[in-house]
Amino acid sequence: MERTSGYRIELALAALILALAVLSLMVGPAALSPRAALGGLISxxxxxxxxxRxxxxxxxxLAxxxxxxxxxxxxxxxxxxxxPLAEPALFGAPQAAAAAAALVIAFGLAPATSFAVPVAGILGATVSIGALVAIAGRRASLTVTLLAGLAxxxxxxxxxxxxxNLAPNPFIALEIAFWLLGSLEDRSSDxxxxxxxxxxxxxxxLAASARAFRALTLGEDAAASLGVDVSRTRLMVVIGVALGVGAAVAVAGAIGFVGLVAPHxxxxxxxxxxxxxxxxxxxAGAALLLAADIAVRLGPAAVEIKxxxxxxxxxxxxxxxMIFRERRLLEGAPS
Amino acid sequence: MTDALLSARDVMVRLGGVTIVSDATLTLHKGELAILVGPNGAGKTTLMRALAGLIPADGAIALSGRLLAALKPRERARRIAYLPQGHIFSWPMSVASIVMLGREPHADPFSGTSAEDRAAVERALAVTETSGFAARSVTTLSGGERARVALARALATQAPVLLADEPTASLDPRHQLVVMELLRQAARAGNAILATTHDLTLAARFADRVFVMDRGRIVAEGPPGEALSQERLSSVFDVVAEMIDLAGVRVPMPVRPR
Known part of the structure; x- marks a missing residue:
């Protein structure tokens, strides 16, 4: 009805992603011109x-x-x-996923590029997101959600x-510490x-639950009365977020706040x-991370910023x- | 009766080990505005939620002869519209898109809004006197305006049964009357409506039938004149009420606590 007609925002973002993608192929220790980068990509x-390539x-x-x-x-x-303040990183999902994935690698349970790593990451993220939704999901007051996230x-x-603490040797501990900072350096097609x-x-x-979110704006009872299966939606979101965040973190380490900033x-x-x-x-998330990953390569430092x-x-x-703007809600009024 | 749109028999609801509603038996007829009254904590909202199929309940609840529990959620949603208390709007969406949510049970996931959807939304906006701010964000509205938007959303479903929990709470006198008139008209158009309210005078003026609930049980049922007698207001609500004559209708007016 009053929604912005067409898909203007999507088209604009797609164009931005395309430009950032080309730029991403050009930037690095050996800078390439657009022509050289695209030529290399094609030939x-x-x-x-x-x-x-x-x-x-x-x-x-990956970015x-x-x-x-x-x-x-x-x-x-x-x-x-x-x-609007819910975001995987606020609830430790990437950290939990990174911990689980690192555990697998640190103790040599599987090679670093096997499916065992994302699976471990997904399990770690499931625990974190599942606990969050269980604790803060039903009444979802801002305060409870944030406190649960903090915990x-x-x-x-x-x-x-x-x-x-338990890492078999200091090199592995260092490796994990760097992993936790999140990076796309030296990632391969594997x-x-x-x-x-x-x-x-x-x-x-996640896309399958989109309609349910619209009905949920009226609260859980009204959404249920409109035919939405609220518990199923909750389960699907836990599974969807855990699959995505777990797998992403397993290859890139803990990268936070894109999920907060992009929708905002x-x-x-x-x-x-x-x-x-x-x-x-x-x-917007894709564009943000592409831009951030270009930015870390542009820095003057000898070491890439994570x-x-x-x-x-x-x-x-x-x-x-955002908290500052929402503080009226935080001061006791229900969200 | 053949015109029963919703019938409930021996409904019992237990929440967290406590019996909130017991032995509730009631029938909602086509064309009828029924009003459920009762003191705070009598179990009105719990009964409404059970009738709407939102919480499990013992007993039998049937919609036009079909068991509520056997209906798929979307099918149930097309037949019963439910307006919860308290009107939650989590996102600053426009009034028009909020009311469009009432069409969700009819929506086909692969197509946009139909002409029928738009007509239903426009009608719901018009009768609740909310067309004027259809394009505004719902979070910028006053409490009374929000209450009418919430009602418009429930009406937009065009379900044969409407369960409205305190639809007149937080409304000014004029809009209380507008909403009650509107519910009566919706009933006359062939729907069955059950609304709750704490305004006994309003209930007596507009209800075709009144259910009085007390401590989880329906203790009286009948035309307002019988169900809302002075004796009953005294025993159930603990108030002394006087009966006043309002254009030929005798309505109770609570005057002091008992």
Whole structure:
């Protein structure tokens, strides 16, 4: 009805993603012109071909897929909990997933590029998201949700500390510590292959719940009276977010706050409709992570700044600004 | 009776080990506005939620002869519209898109809104006097305006049965009358409506039939003049009421606590 006609925001974001994708193939220790980058991508010949196809293409695709997954996961959690501050990282989901995935690698339970790693990540994320939805899901007051998130994030942090504590040797501990910071450095098509199927599955699962989020804006009783199976929706969101976040974290480490910022950026353009926001949120997430991953490569430092550090540095101030704006709700009024 | 749209027999609801509703038997007829009254904590909302199929209940609840429990959620949603108390709007969506949610049970996931959907929404907006702010964000409205938007959403479903929990709470006098008139008209158009209210005078004026609930049981049922007698208001509500004559209808007016 009054929604913005057509898909203007989606088209604009798609164009932005395309531009960032090309830029992502150009940027790195050996800078390439757009022509050289695209030429290398198409022909695969020479050093440019190897750099683009073997190193930068998997990295670019991972950034786009992981960004989209986090954007969609954030939008879905927000739709389910009816709360714009819900985001996987606030509840320690990436930390829990990273801890579980690191556990598998640290103790040599499986090679780093086997399906065991994303599966472990997914299990870790399931525990965290499942606990959150169980604790804060039903009445979803802002205060309860945030307190539950704080507790879960602390718990995930403790679990991670325990793994570092028990790591067989200091090199592995260092490796895990870096992993937790989140990065797409030196990722190959193997990483892409083990994570992409789970992320695509998570998109399907989450997109299927979109309509339910729209009805849930009226609260759980009214949504149920409109034919929405609220418990099933809750379960699907837990599964969908865990699949996506678990798999993303298993290959890229803990990257937070994309799920908070991406839906926030596009919400107004779709009239705050929690179903209609899903696709733009996914696209905005992809664009954000592509941009962040380009930014870390542009820095003058000899050592690349970790991607997760950048997203947290951008995401936390946005989160604080949102809390400040919502403080009226936090001061006791039900959300 | 053949015109029973919803009939409930011996409904019992236990929540957390406590019996909230017991032995509730009632029938809602086509064309009738029934009003459920009772003191705080009598179990009105719990009974309404059970009738709407939102919580499990013992006993038998049937919709036009079919058991409520056997209906698929969407099918049930097309037959019963439920307006909860308290009107939650979690996102600053436009009034028009909120009211469009009432069409959700009719929606086909692969097509957009139909002409029928739009007509139902426009009608619901018009009768609740909310057309004027259809494009505004629902979170910018006053409490009374929100209450009417919530009712418009429930009406947009065009379900034969409407269960409305306190549809006049937080409304000014004029809109209380508008909403009651509207519920009566919707009933006359062939629907069965059950509404709750704490306003006994309003209930007596508009109800075709009144159910009085007390401590989980329906203790009286009948035309307002019988169900809302001075004796009953005294025993159930603990108030002393005077009967006043309002354009030929005798309605109770609570005057002091007993």
């Amino acid at each position: 695969g010949d020479g050093p440019a071909g190897i750099i683009v 073997e190193i930068r293409l998997p990295r670019m695709l 786009a897929l992981i960004g989209a997954t986090f954007g969609l996961s954030g939008a879905a959690l927000q739709g389910l909990l009816r709360n 879960l994030a602390s718990f995930a942090g403790a679990a991670t500390a325990l793994i570092l 990483h892409l292959l083990i994570a992409a199927p789970f992320m695509l599955a998570s998109w399907v699962v 950026l596009v919400r107004r353009a779709v009239g705050s409709d929690p179903a209609r926001v899903m696709l733009p949120a996914a696209l 991607l997760g550090v950048v997203t947290a540095l951008i995401g936390v101030p946005v989160f604080l600004a």
